[in-house]
Amino acid sequence: MTPFHLYMAQRLSALVMAPFVLVHLGVMIYAIQGGLTAAEILGRTQGSVFWFLFYGMFVVAVSIHAGLGLRVVLSEWAGLRGTALNALSGVIGFGLFALGARAVWAVTAGGV
Amino acid sequence: MSEREIISVTVQRGGPDTPQRLQVFEVPAFESQTVLDVVSWIQQNADPTLTYRFACRVGMCGSCAMMVNGVPRWTCRTHVNKVLNGGKIEIAPLRNLPVIKDLAADMDPFFDKWVAAEGRHHPTRSRDDDIAAINPEQPERVVASSGIECINCSICYSACDTVAGDPDYLGPAALQRAWTLYNDAKDADKDTILDAVSGKGGCHSCHSMGSCTAYCPNGLDPLSAIAGLKRATTQRFFKGRAK
Numbered sequence A: 001m002t003p004f005h006l007y008m009a010q011r012l013s014a015l016v017m018a019p020f021v022l023v024h025l026g027v028m029i030y031a032i033q034g035g036l037t038a039a040e041i042l043g044r045t046q047g048s049v050f051w052f053l054f055y056g057m058f059v060v061a062v063s064i065h066a067g068l069g070l071r072v073v074l075s076e077w078a079g080l081r082g083t084a085l086n087a088l089s090g091v092i093g094f095g096l097f098a099l100g101a102r103a104v105w106a107v108t109a110g111g112v
Numbered sequence B: 001m002s003e004r005e006i007i008s009v010t011v012q013r014g015g016p017d018t019p020q021r022l023q024v025f026e027v028p029a030f031e032s033q034t035v036l037d038v039v040s041w042i043q044q045n046a047d048p049t050l051t052y053r054f055a056c057r058v059g060m061c062g063s064c065a066m067m068v069n070g071v072p073r074w075t076c077r078t079h080v081n082k083v084l085n086g087g088k089i090e091i092a093p094l095r096n097l098p099v100i101k102d103l104a105a106d107m108d109p110f111f112d113k114w115v116a117a118e119g120r121h122h123p124t125r126s127r128d129d130d131i132a133a134i135n136p137e138q139p140e141r142v143v144a145s146s147g148i149e150c151i152n153c154s155i156c157y158s159a160c161d162t163v164a165g166d167p168d169y170l171g172p173a174a175l176q177r178a179w180t181l182y183n184d185a186k187d188a189d190k191d192t193i194l195d196a197v198s199g200k201g202g203c204h205s206c207h208s209m210g211s212c213t214a215y216c217p218n219g220l221d222p223l224s225a226i227a228g229l230k231r232a233t234t235q236r237f238f239k240g241r242a243k
């Protein structure tokens, strides 16, 4: 992984995230205005391959994007370099992925 | 003779061998006085041990840059009137570079990075060949020409917060030089240039905040040059994959 590859990973994950963010916001507004309850929302998401893939890819993109973004902050603001920098940003990226994956699993697979 | 106004000038003194301290000088105001005139007045009339650097005094050589009231400026072309802050001026050596002594910053890291960014010519022809004709209106040539008036003053390098946060970052001037050569029809090694700016501290570290472009005294635009390098490296990445 060269710095250029990290750069590309961050730009491409941003590209992937952009439509996801818009759909996510739209769905949230729709769900609230329609007065959907949590149970009704879960009824639509659980067992749905579409929502699993949608939020699954969203979580992957967020983990990459935020992990790399915080990596730069840790390097430039906290002065971390080398292994410490890679290890800590790796932990952040995988941590975000674990949290997000758990939520996606609960909302789309739980109850099946 | 009417009494001259007095400017209170705070100068950063010292270097690696002596502790850094601030010293205040009272300098008489003159008409059309530049910040470099102020520094020279101090050295000639108040303290001959004051160290600073200049050569051309007309904005050509790039050697007189200093921090003036916290802002990097070419002191020979900066009028005191423009920067006077309540009758006071603060002068310090350029930011983001080691200090040699007093107001003289060590420019070595700045120039070393020009070399590291492949900011040198890779010829397409030898001295035995004819000179290649270049059309000055050709789009690549227009882009290359927009960067060639750089005077190596390091003001952009001092203004850049990414340099401050990342000592490996090549900085705006070196990257702009690389972009100029990349667009030069007489440069034979574009791939080497893109490789040089794609590594650690390369063009992809730039946050595009544009302090370089905002402070360049010659009105150059390293921000856009670096954006060009990012585009060129990205294009090469996708073209390489398509093969």
Ligand code: SF4
Pocket (backbone or CB within 6 Å): B159, B160, B161, B162, B163, B171, B172, B205, B206, B207, B208, B209, B210, B211, B212, B213, B222, B223, B226
């Ligand atoms: S645009 Fe890039 S090179 Fe220019 S000051 Fe900002 S980070 Fe530095």
Ligand code: SF4
Pocket (backbone or CB within 6 Å): B062, B149, B150, B151, B152, B153, B154, B155, B156, B157, B172, B173, B176, B215, B216, B217, B218, B219, B220, B222
């Ligand atoms: S780009 Fe402008 S500020 Fe930077 S070194 Fe060249 S002339 Fe100076």
Ligand code: FES
Pocket (backbone or CB within 6 Å): B054, B055, B056, B057, B058, B059, B060, B061, B062, B063, B064, B065, B074, B075, B076, B077
């Ligand atoms: S002395 Fe040459 S640019 Fe100021």
